[in-house]
Amino acid sequence: MAERRGSLPFDVADPVLAAAAWSRLVEPGDAAAGALVRAVGTSEALDWLRSGAATPPGALPHRGWISAAERWRPRLAGLDPRRELDVITRRGGRLLLPGAPGWPTGLDDLGDASPMCLWVIGACDPDVLTARAVALVGARASTAYGDAVTADLAAGLAQRGIGVISGGAFGIDACAHRVALACDGAVLAVMAGGLDRYYPRENVPLLEEVAAVGAVVSEAPPGTSPMRQRFLARNRLIAALAGATVVVEAAWRSGALSTARHAAELLRPVGAVPGPVTSAASAGCHRLLREGAATCVTDVGEVVELVAGLQEPGDPDPLVQPGLLDDLAPDHARLLDAMPVRAAATTDGLVRSSGLGPSATLAALGALELAGRVERDGQGWRRVRA
Amino acid sequence: MAERRGSLPFDVADPVLAAAAWSRLVEPGDAAAGALVRAVGTSEALDWLRSGAATPPGALPHRGWISAAERWRPRLAGLDPRRELDVITRRGGRLLLPGAPGWPTGLDDLGDASPMCLWVIGACDPDVLTARAVALVGARASTAYGDAVTADLAAGLAQRGIGVISGGAFGIDACAHRVALACDGAVLAVMAGGLDRYYPRENVPLLEEVAAVGAVVSEAPPGTSPMRQRFLARNRLIAALAGATVVVEAAWRSGALSTARHAAELLRPVGAVPGPVTSAASAGCHRLLREGAATCVTDVGEVVELVAGLQEPGDPDPLVQPGLLDDLAPDHARLLDAMPVRAAATTDGLVRSSGLGPSATLAALGALELAGRVERDGQGWRRVRA
Numbered sequence: 001m002a003e004r005r006g007s008l009p010f011d012v013a014d015p016v017l018a019a020a021a022w023s024r025l026v027e028p029g030d031a032a033a034g035a036l037v038r039a040v041g042t043s044e045a046l047d048w049l050r051s052g053a054a055t056p057p058g059a060l061p062h063r064g065w066i067s068a069a070e071r072w073r074p075r076l077a078g079l080d081p082r083r084e085l086d087v088i089t090r091r092g093g094r095l096l097l098p099g100a101p102g103w104p105t106g107l108d109d110l111g112d113a114s115p116m117c118l119w120v121i122g123a124c125d126p127d128v129l130t131a132r133a134v135a136l137v138g139a140r141a142s143t144a145y146g147d148a149v150t151a152d153l154a155a156g157l158a159q160r161g162i163g164v165i166s167g168g169a170f171g172i173d174a175c176a177h178r179v180a181l182a183c184d185g186a187v188l189a190v191m192a193g194g195l196d197r198y199y200p201r202e203n204v205p206l207l208e209e210v211a212a213v214g215a216v217v218s219e220a221p222p223g224t225s226p227m228r229q230r231f232l233a234r235n236r237l238i239a240a241l242a243g244a245t246v247v248v249e250a251a252w253r254s255g256a257l258s259t260a261r262h263a264a265e266l267l268r269p270v271g272a273v274p275g276p277v278t279s280a281a282s283a284g285c286h287r288l289l290r291e292g293a294a295t296c297v298t299d300v301g302e303v304v305e306l307v308a309g310l311q312e313p314g315d316p317d318p319l320v321q322p323g324l325l326d327d328l329a330p331d332h333a334r335l336l337d338a339m340p341v342r343a344a345a346t347t348d349g350l351v352r353s354s355g356l357g358p359s360a361t362l363a364a365l366g367a368l369e370l371a372g373r374v375e376r377d378g379q380g381w382r383r384v385r386a
Numbered sequence: 387m388a389e390r391r392g393s394l395p396f397d398v399a400d401p402v403l404a405a406a407a408w409s410r411l412v413e414p415g416d417a418a419a420g421a422l423v424r425a426v427g428t429s430e431a432l433d434w435l436r437s438g439a440a441t442p443p444g445a446l447p448h449r450g451w452i453s454a455a456e457r458w459r460p461r462l463a464g465l466d467p468r469r470e471l472d473v474i475t476r477r478g479g480r481l482l483l484p485g486a487p488g489w490p491t492g493l494d495d496l497g498d499a500s501p502m503c504l505w506v507i508g509a510c511d512p513d514v515l516t517a518r519a520v521a522l523v524g525a526r527a528s529t530a531y532g533d534a535v536t537a538d539l540a541a542g543l544a545q546r547g548i549g550v551i552s553g554g555a556f557g558i559d560a561c562a563h564r565v566a567l568a569c570d571g572a573v574l575a576v577m578a579g580g581l582d583r584y585y586p587r588e589n590v591p592l593l594e595e596v597a598a599v600g601a602v603v604s605e606a607p608p609g610t611s612p613m614r615q616r617f618l619a620r621n622r623l624i625a626a627l628a629g630a631t632v633v634v635e636a637a638w639r640s641g642a643l644s645t646a647r648h649a650a651e652l653l654r655p656v657g658a659v660p661g662p663v664t665s666a667a668s669a670g671c672h673r674l675l676r677e678g679a680a681t682c683v684t685d686v687g688e689v690v691e692l693v694a695g696l697q698e699p700g701d702p703d704p705l706v707q708p709g710l711l712d713d714l715a716p717d718h719a720r721l722l723d724a725m726p727v728r729a730a731a732t733t734d735g736l737v738r739s740s741g742l743g744p745s746a747t748l749a750a751l752g753a754l755e756l757a758g759r760v761e762r763d764g765q766g767w768r769r770v771r772a
Contacts, residue, residue: 027720027741071743074734149663228723274660274672277535277684286660289675289682296675296682298663334413337614348460355413357457 006050009080018042019097019117020081024221025049025072026116028233032068034112042116049073084119087196087222092211093121104130106240109266113236115219119195122188122215126241129188129214133163134307135242135263137235137256138172138249143281146249149273150175153246156300158185162307165190165242167234168207168216170200172248172256177210187214190241192234193226194218232258239263244306246271246297250284257284264293269306271297328373331356335364336373336383344380392436395466404428405483405503406467410607411435411458412502414619418454420498428502435459470505473582473608479507490516492626495652499622501605505581508574508601512627515574515600519549520693521628521649523621523642524558524635529667532635535659536561539632542686544571548693551576551628553620554593554602556586558634558642563596573600576627578620579612580604618644625649630692632657632683636670643670650679655692657683714759717742721750722759722769730766 010017019042026033037045040057048056049072055061085095096103096118102125107114120126134157136150154164154176163186166173173189180187189210193199195218198207207216219237220230235255239245239262247270250256260270272294275282288294297303328336338354339345345353351361365381368374374381396403405428412419423431426443434442435458441447471481482489482504488511493500506512520543522536540550540562549572552559559575566573575596579585581604584593593602605623606616621641625631625648633656636642646656658680661668674680683689714722724740725731731739737747751767754760760767 030741067743067745070745071741074737074743075741077738145662145664229720273663274668274675274682276531276662277659278531282660283684286682286684289660290684290688292678296660296672298669298672298676302676334615351460352463355416355457355461357453358460359453359456 006052006076008046008050008076010082012046012050013043015042015097016085016095017081018046020084020095020221021046021079022116023119023219024079024081024084024224025075028115028219028230029110029113029236030071031112032064033072033116034114036068037116038112050076081221084194084221084223088119088121091121091195091222093119093195096120096126101125102127104241106130106242107237110236110240114240115237117219119218119221120215121195121211122217123212124186124214126188126215126217129163129186130165130241130243131163132161132307133165133186133188133242134303135165135238135245135259136172136176136248137166137238137245137259138247139251139254139256139281139284140169140171140173141251141281142171142175142249143275143279145275145279146172146273146281147175149275150248151179153248153273153300153303154179154185155183157303158183160300160304162186162304163188163214165238167192167231167238167259168198168200168203168210170203174203174206176248177206181206181209181213184213188241189214189216190234190238191216191218191226192220192230194220194222194224196222199226231255235259236262239266239268242268244269244271244303246273246303246306247285247288247294248273249275249279249281250288251280252283252287254284257288260288260294270294271303271306273297329367331360332364332367332371332373335361336368339374339381339383341383344377344382346380350381392438392462394432394436394462396468398432398436399429401428401483402471402481403467404432406470406481406607407432407465408502409505409605410465410467410470410610411461414501414605414616415496415499415622416457417498418450419458419502420500422454423502424498436462467607470580470607470609474505474507477507477581477608479505479581482506482512487511488513490627492516492628493623496622496626500626501623503605505604505607506601507581507597508603509598510572510600512574512601512603515549515572516551516627516629517549518547518693519551519572519574519628520689521551521624521631521645522558522562522634523552523624523631523645524633525637525640525642525667525670526555526557526559527637527667528557528561528635529661529665531661531665532558532659532667533561535661536634537565539634539659539686539689540565540571541569543689544569546686546690548572548690549574549600551624553578553617553624553645554584554586554589554596556589560589560592562634563592567592567595567599570599574627575600575602576620576624577602577604577612578606578616580606580608580610582608585612617641621645622648625654626652628654630655630657630689632659632689632692633671633674633680634659635661635665635667636674637666638669638673640670643674646674646680656680657689657692659683715753717746718750718753718757721747722754725760725767725769727769730763730768732766736767 104126164180166176168189245263272285272288490512550566554575631649658671658674
């Protein structure tokens with residue numbers, strides 16, 4: 001360890017304490033900090049920061065290090081991650097380090113912006129909950145329509161054994177958590193602030209239920225207050241943890257759109273649920289569709305397609321009603337189309353009305369007779385009633 | 387002229403009679419017929435068909451000609467286009483030949499499948515009506531939602547001097563015609579059958595209004611009954627006549643989807659209006675969006691963008707509400723975000739809570755002070771109320 005300009009009251013060499021310390025020192029997604037700890041290790045990076053040296057060990061001198069250290073150093077004052085670890089332990093939680101058992105590997109796709117660690121309260125490990133999971137996110141000010149669609153999707157995902165990830169907020173988030181819980185699905189909530197206090201306060205009972213069977217996670221240590229920038233940074237975790245992200249309802253400017261953008265950057269599929277064009281709560285979804293940033297999804301089968309990359313068998317579209325002419329070859333459909341609805345028609349008449357010509361007409365009549373769609377009637381032909 | 391196997395009761399050399407005759411002989415969109423008349427001329431092609439010769443003048447022998455002639459020849463019996471021309475004249479209409487004054491050149495993009503001629507009843511020439519026009523098409527079984535959106539779009543297009551094209555059917559089509567008429571817009575209806583009887587019967591008064599100020603057109607001569615295949619073929623004319631096609635509502639299987647597909651084949655922009663995923667009347671629109679076959683359009687401004695290729699200025703989105711932090715640089719937004727809502731904060735406190743470091747914090751405070759967003763308060767800083 002280098003010179004000892006500032007001393008810290010804990011063992012910097014302890015990787016758990018060092019990771020916890022970094023999660024306090026930096027704002028979420030600080031890529032310079034991520035690059036540094038990945039290059040030299042959390043303990044070594046922390047030791048350098050404490051030392052006051054201009055350049056980290058092994059790094060080339062660069063004024064970027066000076067401004068980065070200037071950003072991180074003010075929070076060294078009073079830093080003691082043992083306190084935060086005490087808090088999370090008392091809450092029945094734990095700290096997960098990158099690569100440790102339980103760590104959800106999806107986060108590694110964030111590269112230098114991946115979290116320093118994950119603070120977790122929950123019965124289940126995040127890697128299990130996210131092995132096959134979809135993020136359902138959307139407007140806090142959801143409508144009855146949005147809630148109904150969210151409920152359908154969350155229930156359908158839970159029934160298919162697919163986890164539901166969301167942000168614990170009012171509206172779509174809460175609805176997704178609530179219904180997935182009710183259907184005994186895998187549930188994961190990602191918080192922007194510390195896990196000492198779930199946010200928003202009104203959802204504390206819901207989030208405690210999520211923790212009781214799934215997990216509530218945050219990259220910020222206990223004591224971190226939720227701020228707008230942290231919500232936006234949190235959204236990248238939701239996107240990275242999920243196999244696909246679906247925006248159910250979102251206003252034109254909505255945090256849910258940032259989740260969708262993060263997912264797209266991570267090359268994760270993004271779905272958007274359309275709604276009435278008269279509803280401001282669907283404007284953000286339509287914006288994503290318009291910009292080609294999301295696939296239009298209208299039911300759970302299409303959401304599953306997103307995450308699976310292929311359609312589940314045995315899930316026919318309920319809206320499809322086969323048409324009378326659908327299973328016919330074009331010539332046959334054209335001939336049947338040209339036949340009177342009730343009266344009989346002569347072959348010559350059918351040749352003229354269909355415009356098919358004599359031989360194609362006879363071929364079509366033969367095929368349709370075999371298929372039981374037309375029958376001979378004296379010298380002519382008539383339709384067989386369905 | 388070649389051998390005279392069959393004689394016809396009219397002057398085959400008359401280009402108007404010959405075109406009218408071909409529009410009776412073939413089903414709409416018969417590309418072989420189109421290629422033939424374009425290669426040798428309508429009169430020469432008709433003379434060949436009448437002659438019974440195996441191969442048209444100038445063509446190479448090919449059994450395709452035999453089966454094509456077999457398809458067309460049955461309708462030579464009783465053929466006399468003077469009758470159809472009489473009918474259209476008595477109805478106050480006329481026959482337009484390709485390339486003649488009034489001919490809408492968009493049809494030429496159909497190549498060999500372009501119509502032999504256009505039967506027209508109307509106060510206006512089709513080329514004028516379609517110079518800048520959008521097709522609004524959709525479900526016959528439209529919902530109140532679909533009708534409301536159609537009315538908004540048709541009115542907006544009419545007010546912008548953009549023509550409205552549709553198919554005269556129940557539902558979305560009729561609504562589009564009706565509202566465009568009410569707003570004194572340019573209106574064009576394209577029929578699948580002959581213009582001796584407008585179809586459907588219930589829309590006759592509406593279609594007569596369309597003809598009175600715009601035009602009603604068909605590629606089929608008077609006396610042609612509307613059949614399913616002709617509706618599908620008609621849809622290609624709607625697509626070709628319009629600068630863009632918008633599907634407002636459509637069931638999963640809907641003729642409107644065929645119009646959209648024709649438009650896409652013609653490299654015309656296609657728009658689809660989203661709706662509630664719970665509405666079967668929007669399932670076809672969502673299908674187009676999902677397949678990437680249409681752009682999501684939610685208001686007339688976005689429809690105009692389709693046809694214009696660029697947004698009209700001075701048409702801001704009514705749903706946009708600028709956020710408090712939107713006009714700020716990221717660092718400045720982050721600092722303001724970290725400031726207490728009401729209390730004052732020290733500079734050191736802000737350095738820690740923002741995670742920006744001292745110099746970036748001071749720079750942000752200076753900029754925000756200049757912008758009137760924060761003010762000094764003794765040794766500290768506080769937000770300026772909006």
